């Protein structure tokens with residue numbers, strides 16, 4: 001069994017931060033679960049484009065508010081606690097923080113290794129290309 005405390009994990013290199021977001025990786029590839037599990041905070045008022053071309057991701061909003069725009073359709077969906085979205089088509093999207101920071105629980109398949117960097121196009125490289 002693996003038991004980890006977010007409040008401890010965020011003091012370690014499991015926490016990664018970029019301009020508009022930070023993320024604590026509670027499970028990574030080397031935990032051998034077949035997925036990774038992250039608690040991601042999207043800053044209030046921020047806007048970021050992501051495109052996980054090589055991963056599926058599902059996301060559940062724990063607190064805060066924001067929105068997601070599907071760049072294939074132009075459709076925007078409000079995100080609030082209780083809402084889940086799943087990027088089942090590797091959907092290119094814009095994620096926005098709302099009035100408050102948005103706290104999201106995220107699962108990636110295949111699992112993130114922890115060494116990926118967001119590339120210019122908003123993707124993470126497949127593991128074979130990871131730095």
Ligand code: 9YT
Nearest residue numbers: 023024038040059104106
């Ligand atoms: C909301 C979202 O896409 N989270 C992704 C996880 C985060 N970018 C990370 O841990 O790298």
